Every structure is written in structure tokens, then in C-alpha cells.
Amino acid sequence: MFVQALAEYADTYLAGQLSEEAFEEKPVQYFIELDETGTFLNRTENTKAVQRGKKTVVTQEALVIPKSPVARNAGIHPLLAADDIKYVLGAGAWSKPDQKVRDEELREAFAQLIQDAANETEDEGLRACAAFYKRSEQLEAARAAFSDAKAGTLVALSVNGPVVKRQAAKDYWQKHYRTTAAAERVVQGKQAECLISGKIGPIARTHDKIKGLASLGGQPSGVSLMSFDKEAFRSYGWDQNENSPVSPDRATAYVLALNDLLRSDKGRRKDITGVGFIFWTKKPVEFNPMAEIDQPDPSQVERLLRFDPVADPDPNMFYMAGVAGNGGRMLIRYWVAETLAEVKDNLKNWFLGLRVANVFTGTLSEPPKMWQLLRAIDRTGEPPADRVIALIRRAVEGNAQPLEYRMLSAALARLRAEQGRERLNPVRAGLIRLCLNDQIRARNLAGGLMTETLDLGQRHPAYLCGRLLAVYEGLQYQAQGGEVGQTIVDRYFSLASTYPALAFPKMEGLGKKHLQKLRRDKAGARVAIEKEIDRLCGEIEQACGYRFPQALDLDGQGRFVLGYHHQRAHHMALALERKQQENGSKPELTN
Numbered sequence: 001m002f003v004q005a006l007a008e009y010a011d012t013y014l015a016g017q018l019s020e021e022a023f024e025e026k027p028v029q030y031f032i033e034l035d036e037t038g039t040f041l042n043r044t045e046n047t048k049a050v051q052r053g054k055k056t057v058v059t060q061e062a063l064v065i066p067k068s069p070v071a072r073n074a075g076i077h078p079l080l081a082a083d084d085i086k087y088v089l090g091a092g093a094w095s096k097p098d099q100k101v102r103d104e105e106l107r108e109a110f111a112q113l114i115q116d117a118a119n120e121t122e123d124e125g126l127r128a129c130a131a132f133y134k135r136s137e138q139l140e141a142a143r144a145a146f147s148d149a150k151a152g153t154l155v156a157l158s159v160n161g162p163v164v165k166r167q168a169a170k171d172y173w174q175k176h177y178r179t180t181a182a183a184e185r186v187v188q189g190k191q192a193e194c195l196i197s198g199k200i201g202p203i204a205r206t207h208d209k210i211k212g213l214a215s216l217g218g219q220p221s222g223v224s225l226m227s228f229d230k231e232a233f234r235s236y237g238w239d240q241n242e243n244s245p246v247s248p249d250r251a252t253a254y255v256l257a258l259n260d261l262l263r264s265d266k267g268r269r270k271d272i273t274g275v276g277f278i279f280w281t282k283k284p285v286e287f288n289p290m291a292e293i294d295q296p297d298p299s300q301v302e303r304l305l306r307f308d309p310v311a312d313p314d315p316n317m318f319y320m321a322g323v324a325g326n327g328g329r330m331l332i333r334y335w336v337a338e339t340l341a342e343v344k345d346n347l348k349n350w351f352l353g354l355r356v357a358n359v360f361t362g363t364l365s366e367p368p369k370m371w372q373l374l375r376a377i378d379r380t381g382e383p384p385a386d387r388v389i390a391l392i393r394r395a396v397e398g399n400a401q402p403l404e405y406r407m408l409s410a411a412l413a414r415l416r417a418e419q420g421r422e423r424l425n426p427v428r429a430g431l432i433r434l435c436l437n438d439q440i441r442a443r444n445l446a447g448g449l450m451t452e453t454l455d456l457g458q459r460h461p462a463y464l465c466g467r468l469l470a471v472y473e474g475l476q477y478q479a480q481g482g483e484v485g486q487t488i489v490d491r492y493f494s495l496a497s498t499y500p501a502l503a504f505p506k507m508e509g510l511g512k513k514h515l516q517k518l519r520r521d522k523a524g525a526r527v528a529i530e531k532e533i534d535r536l537c538g539e540i541e542q543a544c545g546y547r548f549p550q551a552l553d554l555d556g557q558g559r560f561v562l563g564y565h566h567q568r569a570h571h572m573a574l575a576l577e578r579k580q581q582e583n584g585s586k587p588e589l590t591n
Contacts, residue, residue: 002335003225003246003254005319006261007196009280010253014260017064021252022177023170024067024259026211027060028082030149031158032089032142036124038131040138043145044158050265059265063156065164066173069180071206073221078110080117080173081129081163082156085149092143094151114157123168125159132157152220192245196254203245208255210330212262212269216276218325225258225330258330262323270294272370273382275322275333277392281340282317289318289343293395296351296367304348314341320396322389334389336396346398353437354430356562357453357569362576364452365426376428377410379417394434402438405554411435412557416494423493429565436558445555454566461544462556465500466563468536469493472507474571475529478522479514489564497560500548 010018017024033041048061065082078087085092090107091100111133118126132138146155157163164170192203209222226244246254261268261278270277270290279290292300322334338346351367358365373391375381387410393401411432415423433450440449447460455463473489488507496503511533518526541547552560 001337002321002332003196003250005282005317005337006254006257007250008282009257009261009319012282013280013284014256017256017260018249018253020064020170020174021249022067022069022174023064024256025062025064025263026154027263027265028063028065028154028156029060030146030153030155031162032155034128034132034157034159036128036159038128038133038135038138040132040141040145043142046156062263062265063162063164065154065156067177067208069177071209073209076106076109078106078113080113080176081126081169082154083110085146085153085155086151088155088157089139089143089146092149093147094149094153096151117169117172121168121172123166125163125166126169128159129157129163190242192242194247194250195244196246196250199247201247203242204248204251205240205242207241207246207251210255210258210262212259212264213276213323213325213330216271216274216324217327218330219328223325223328223330225254225332227329272388273374273385275324275385275388277320277322277334279318279320281319285316285340287340287344289340289347289396290320292347293350293392294370296369298367301351301367304344304351307344307348309341309345312341312344314339314344316340318343318396320392322392324385333385334393336393338396342398343396346396349398350395350434353434354427355452356426356430356433357566357573358426359424359565359568359572360421360426362569362573365430368427368430372427373431376425376431377407377414379414383410394438399438399441402442403435405435405439408432408435408439408554408558412497412554412561415561416497419490423489424565424568426565429562432558432561436555436562439555447559450559450562451566454570458563459539459543460556460559461540461549462500462552462559463563464536464540464543465496465504465548465552466560466565467567468504468533468540469496469507469560470564470567470571471529471532471536472511473568475511475514475518475533478525478529479517493564497552497557497564499551500560501546501550504548 028046031044031046033044035041046061046063047058050057050059063082066079068077068079070077082088085094086099086103087106087110091103095103111130114126114133115130117123118130132142146153149155190203191201193200194203207224207226210218210225211222213223214220226241226246228240228243241251258278260266261280262276263269267288268278268280270279277290279288291297292304316339318338318340320334320336321332324331324333354365354368356365357363370391371381374383374388377383377387387407390401390403390407394403411428415425415428415432418425433452437449439445440447447463448458450463451458454467458464469489469492473487476488488510492503492507496507515526515530518529537547540549549556
């Protein structure tokens with residue numbers, strides 16, 4: 001399914017490149033500018049300015065250049081008029097000491113190919129390039145201009161424009177490619193059923209390299225998705241890629257698709273903690289699910305929250321793969337194919353599941369960004385790749401991929417390490433709520449689903465204990481005002497969220513002192529808070545049969561956090577409402 005979808009992508013989005021199989025787009029960094037006599041003029045950069053968010057970034061511009069008809073990991077195989085700098089200029093600052101002789105051999109082969117093409121086509125641009133290689137002083141001048149170039153730099157020759165764009169050069173390379181590919185890349189005398197098209201015919205002996213995974217563990221020279229390069233991988237007389245038979249045209253298609261998807265300037269790739277997520281739809285659409293997961297647009301989220309899959313059963317397919325490299329191999333860490341209607345419905349439930357009362361505003365929280373979720377479970381924002389994949393799967397595949405307790409454990413661990421305002425982070429509270437509800441549904445746990453805001457009907461003792469902690473915190477602020485240093489929550493949160501029976505008796509003693517102070521200064525507030533404490537203590541004892549639970553499991557710890565968070569947000573909403581009433585304005589309704 002994966003390679004079939006990739007081949008379809010090439011047919012839909014890259015039809016022009018498929019029709020010219022001898023060429024491919026690559027980010028060429030420099031041009032060697034020559035005049036009609038082969039004189040070196042200067043070095044120019046092939047760049048463009050791209051707007052990314054609020055920043056303008058200068059990137060290398062892509063150029064359609066010749067594609068090798070053979071695997072270039074062995075032997076000498078130059079490309080016409082555009083290639084690696086060691087082919088174009090031979091030995092230079094970019095060469096390793098023990099590779100200089102070899103690099104000169106590559107340059108000689110490159111120059112000979114230019115000469116052959118010039119002789120056959122009689123093209124003026126190719127003739128100028130051939131003249132350049134016959135003039136050693138011009139070649140040395142070009143090498144001097146590239147003294148800061150690095151190995152692997154792509155360079156193209158230019159005579160009043162890139163030579164590879166000249167029709168004569170294109171025609172020559174097209175003929176050269178087909179002749180060489182027919183001899184080198186098809187298994188002679190063998191036919192099989194193509195795994196992609198299902199048709200019987202010749203099969204490709206090797207497949208092109210996939211580029212763009214060097215930053216994710218792959219070799220800079222490229223990686224392979226299908227490759228059988230060792231004796232142990234071969235059986236029943238099948239050699240190399242005969243083990244996974246794919247026709248030459250379909251092998252070209254899936255590799256072309258991967259190379260296009262892995263380009264950072266196409267907007268179809270997002271790298272997160274060592275995994276590259278590539279994504280596309282079967283038919284072109286403007287809606288981008290990965291963009292909404294990574295950087296949700298509030299207006300787009302509002303439209304998603306109103307989405308009805310029955311009214312809009314969009315059958316267009318959405319594909320996503322999580323990929324990485326391992327030396328010369330491409331790893332598929334994740335793969336999903338869903339209809340766009342299902343993805344939209346799952347994203348709707350994703351944002352609803354993450355929504356929770358915001359302690360600081362008294363309203364519901366904004367849709368979280370992916371980096372915020374990652375920081376909610378890891379101090380550096382770079383958790384293990386499996387947790388990133390779990391979050392992506394939950395967003396795209398919905399309840400079919402519930403978040404496990406390890407995600408809840410990571411969020412709780414980070415929360416206990418935080419102090420002050422960060423402990424009340426609505427993104428982390430929303431993630432805890434989603435984890436809890438996923439496990440409540442998956443395991444049919446008692447206690448009911450956790451709501452977005454304060455649930456007065458929730459009788460789980462852990463949730464009630466969390467609420468009680470928030471009430472004690474509010475009591476401390478009422479009694480001490482702005483003189484609070486280390487709060488009762490700073491001192492007892494970790495203990496109270498795991499062993500309530502040990503923490504709350506200590507807080508009771510402090511609470512009595514605070515109530516005594518309020519009796520003198522704020523008698524009305526004292527009565528209200530004391531009644532709330534007595535009511536919550538009574539409900540806790542009624543719910544669990546004893547005064548406070550001895551220990552809380554992960555489920556209970558999550559409920560405790562939400563109880564505390566909900567109660568704090570409720571207090572904030574009441575305070576804002578009172579303030580608005582005092583100012584004579586009608587309070588705005590929140591969801």
C-alpha cells in the first residue's frame with residue numbers, strides 16, 4: 001500500500017518529471033558562468049528568498065538536472081553539465097588527500113562526456129563548455145573561486161543560462177539515459193509481476209537512491225527502501241531487487257515521489273525528534289492535517305469543530321509516513337492511510353479532547369501546538385520518537401490509537417517537577433485529560449469521563465482530593481494576601497497527588513491557622529471556605545470509605561491533577577465574574 005500510494009503521488013503531482021525520466025529536480029547551489037569561448041567569468045549562487053512565517057529565509061533553488069541511469073556508488077558515471085563538484089572541477093579544497101587522483105579521473109570523465117555531447121549536437125553552449133575544459137588556466141581560475149566549497153556541493157555549468165536547460169543537452173541526455181538504463185538497470189531475460197502495478201513484465205535490478213535523510217540517520221549519498229545487497233538476503237536464485245519485483249517505470253515513480261516529499265521546501269515534510277513525517281492527499285486539496293497538528297490555526301480549528309462526517313463524507317485519501325534513516329536503509333516508523341473525512345473527524349475529537357479550563361483566563365484553553373505538547377512531557381521538548389509518533393497517531397487515527405499510560409506518566413512527571421504558573425499549564429492539563437479519557441474508554445474504568453471544566457457531579461476520591469488542595473491554596477491566599485512565599489501547593493503537591501493520606505493531615509493543621517486568621521479579618525470568607533472544606537472532606541470519606549486515600553495509581557494521579565486544575569480555573573472564573581459585576585458590565589459567557 002505504501003509504495004502504491006507513492007507511485008500514485010508521482011502520477012498525480014509529478015507527471016511532468018515522470019514523462020522525463022532522465023531528469024530530476026535537485027537543489028543546485030552554484031553556477032560556473034562561462035562565455036561563448038569557454039572563459040571562466042565568475043561563480044554565482046542559485047538561491048531564492050522564501051517567506052517562512054515571519055522570517056525570510058534564503059534557500060537553494062531547485063534545478064532540473066540529468067539523473068544517473070545507474071547506481072553511482074561504484075564506478076565512474078558523470079552527468080551532463082551538472083554534477084557533484086568533484087566531477088565538475090576535479091581535485092580541489094573539497095577533496096580528501098587520498099582521493100585527489102580519483103577526483104581528477106571523475107573530472108576527466110565529465111569533460112569527455114561534455115566533448116562527446118558537443119561533437120554530436122554541435123550546440124554552442126556545449127562547445128563553450130568543452131573549450132573550458134581544454135583551457136587549464138580557466139579550470140584553475142574556477143577552482144580558485146570555489147576554494148571554500150565543501151564535498152557534495154552540486155554545481156552546474158552556465159553559458160548565458162544553465163546548459164542543462166538547452167534543448168540539445170536535454171535530447172542528448174535523454175538518448176544516453178535510455179540506452180544505458182536498458183543495458184544496466186533491467187534484469188535481462190527475467191519477467192515477474194510488479195508489486196506496484198500488478199502487471200507482468202521486465203523488472204528493475206536496482207532502484208534509485210532516496211535523498212534527504214542524512215539529517216535523520218541516513219547516508220548523505222542516499223538510502224534504499226528496497227535493497228538486497230547481501231548473500232543472506234537472496235534465495236531461490238533471485239538476485240538483488242528480483243526479490244521484490246518492481247517494473248522500472250514504477251521503481252522510478254516511487255523513488256521520485258519520496259525524493260519530492262522529503263524536500264524541505266515543498267511543505268510536505270515535518271521533522272520531529274529524529275523522525276521525518278511526510279504527508280500528502282491522493283487528490284490535491286488546500287486542507288493540510290499535519291499543519292493543524294503542528295501549528296493549529298484557531299479559525300481552521302473552529303471549522304473542524306463544526307465538521308460533520310455524515311454531511312461531508314470526503315472520500316479523498318490522506319497518507320502519512322514517519323521515516324528515518326539507518327545507514328544505507330530507509331526505515332518506515334509509521335504509516336497511515338485514512339479518508340480525509342475520517343482525519344477531519346479525528347482531528348475534531350483531538351482538539352475537543354485536549355480542551356480544558358484555563359486557570360489564567362477563566363475560559364477554555366486554545367488549541368495546543370505540537371511543540372507545547374512535547375514540552376509538556378519532556379523538559380527539552382525532545383521526547384523519545386515513539387511518544388511523538390503516539391501523539392501523531394492519536395491526532396490522525398482518533399480513538400483507534402488511544403494514548404497509553406506511559407504518556408500520562410510522562411506528563412505527570414513533568415508536572416511534579418514544575419513550580420508556580422507552569423504547574424497550571426493548560427496544555428499539560430489538556431493532555432492529561434485526553435490520556436485519562438482514552439484509558440477510561442479503552443478499559444471501561446469507573447468514575448466517568450473527565451470534563452473540560454469543574455464537574456460537581458464527579459465523585460472519584462482522587463478528583464475530590466485535587467479540588468480540596470485548590471481550596472486550601474485559596475484559603476492561604478485569603479489569609480496571607482500577597483505575602484505568600486512558598487505556597488502550600490509548592491510544599492505538598494507531589495505528596496498529595498500520590499499519597500493523600502500523608503499530605504492532607506499536615507495541610508489541615510495549616511488550614512486551621514489560616515481560618516483562625518480569617519475569623520478576625522474576613523469572617524464571611526472564612527465561613528464559605530470552611531463549609532467547602534467540610535463538604536469536600538465528607539464527599540471524599542463517603543467515596544472511599546475512609547478519610548483520605550492511602551495511595552493513588554496513575555489514573556488517580558491524573559484525576560487529582562484535573563480536580564486541582566478545575567477548581568483553580570473555577571475560582572478564577574468566579575473572580576473575573578465578580579470583577580465584571582463590580583465594574584457594572586455584563587460578564588461574557590464562556591464555553
